[in-house]
Amino acid sequence: MENLPVLLERVTLALKSYARALLTENPGRFLPGLASIARVASGIVAFAALWFGPAIRLANLNAGLIFIFATSFLGICGVLARDFSVHSGSLAGIARNAMRLASFQVAAALALISGVVLAGSLSVSHIVTAQLGQGAWFVFLAPLGFLLYLASSIAGIDSVARPSAGRELDVEASRAESVEKFRWPFGSLGTSIHLLIGAGLAITVFGGGWLRPFASYHDHFAGTSVELLDALPPLAMAATAAYCFWLASSEADSGRKQLMNVSSGVCAVLFAILTGVLFAPPAALSAVHGAFWFVAKMAAYIFGFLWLRAHMPHFRFGRPIRAAWNFLIPLSAINLICVACALVAREQWNWSPAGSIFLATGIVVAIGIWLGLRDISEVQTYDLDADGRQQTTL
């Protein structure tokens, strides 16, 4: 018992030194982890407000669209923190990257709002229901809005640089890189999740959400209550399963063969589910098929997105931020005005939908061509500082 005070004193000393180390050691050592977590978490949280089907959702937010949009700004903060902690870029470069992301988010927001104007609500479910009610996806009613959103998203995505071997030679940066080796998966996870969120937003606002193509075409198979177009998902899954199986048979590598077999198995299971649910109560049918259509449309959008991003030359105007503020944002704003005017023309003055949309699109295309030509013909000046290094301004 006489050792108790000594024991207590030792425990207290240990706790004190641990607390001191925790509190006063380099607090920046938490930053890379925090940055990755911020980026990934903000993306995952946005999925809470996204609707995958008529009843498949986590939260029914009345202003859900803005919430999903705000999470991409949270992601920008994560990008800033990550770049700040890597120490390998200049401060101005980091700030410019963050400004690029923020500028293109603003452009994307304006383009998105032109679709929301047609719906009259910010709630995700109301937007999709409005597309059902108006009988056309908003990509047909506001085509330029969709294109501008696509362009802003492509330009505004933060691509994670692969850590190349032997890139840094000094001690500080090599320490950063050794941490970066673990961070890279999280970096690309964050980018992928934000890509998915962007795709979800685009499909919800412009692509009809969980609606089947030609959602109001209700012709049935003879004698059953199964609608004709509802047979498309099972057929698509069956076709994919057969294709994967055929690919598997022609694969030499056993690993790939296994992968193809597993894929074809998964597609077959999905085919069974989708066919089985055709004869289920309508709520289950619309939910499962809605989820299928949503995911399929997201996949198509992401395919187009990545394809375009790989094939599109990087903004020809030379400086992305100038392209955003001089071209995309004014054009998105003018597109918003024209779409709203077209909406008013359709509803108040009873113009035909085709006429109003063509006029609105035509005006915006003309202004866009004028803006683009004006920007291209501007002389690009590079400011050189005393060392002859290019000091680009925004």
Add this chain to the structure above:
Amino acid sequence: MIPVEHYLAFSLVLFVIGAAGALMRRNPIMILMSIAVMLTAANVNLIAFSRLWGTVHGQLFSLFIMADAAMETALGLGILVVCMRSRGARDSAESEFSKW
């Protein structure tokens, strides 16, 4: 149901912390951040009362407060950057990174 005074007490605590920060710190950026915290506390207060009476006027006013906070932050930071820049400061001291 959480009594409204809990929300008011929380907004008071946040406001006091923000006020203490704004009065005690000498760094202008820190002062601006404390002012943002104070404005957030006012927002919570407004929205709590708006919930009490079942209207949206409080939430609307809080929107204006948010816009105002953004404006003031942008202008304050802009003025700050211009002052610092005119004093000859450059962002070339990247060795500052090592001391966190």
Add this chain to the structure above:
Amino acid sequence: MAGSRLLFDFFAAIAAASALAMVTRRNIFPGAVFLLATLLATGGIVLQLQAEYAFAAQLLLFVGGIVLLFVLAVMLLIPDALHQPARFNWRMFASSALVLVVAIEILAFFWARHDAMLWPSVAAMPTNNTGAMGDVLFRDDFPAFEFASISLLATIVGVVMLAKRRTE
């Protein structure tokens, strides 16, 4: 409901602790991080009060706008704004005393009127929050909306003018 009580306690604790941590940091970059945490936690409380549009706007404006601005400014002003030695001065003492006095006053006010401020009856909030706010904004408070737009425009113009480099 116990769940909402727990949620409120959680968010309030995080917000208060983050605010306290923010004003006591010596480096301002952790201060900006804690500001982010404070604003996010306050957003959670705002959402609990069924103010969905205000919650989304808080995320978008405060977090996406103001915190981004702060972090960028902090990064641009790193050599100047970094390490400031803590010196005791009378202003600190006087200001904290003042703040404490005001806080105690307000708490005393709450304490005296404890029974009178409970919810009389929970008034139902309009279900379409955004729609209701749009109604009030564009019908009743339209001048406020216009004034805010002009203020924002003036701010943008002012900041751009500030940021222009003076070319001699």
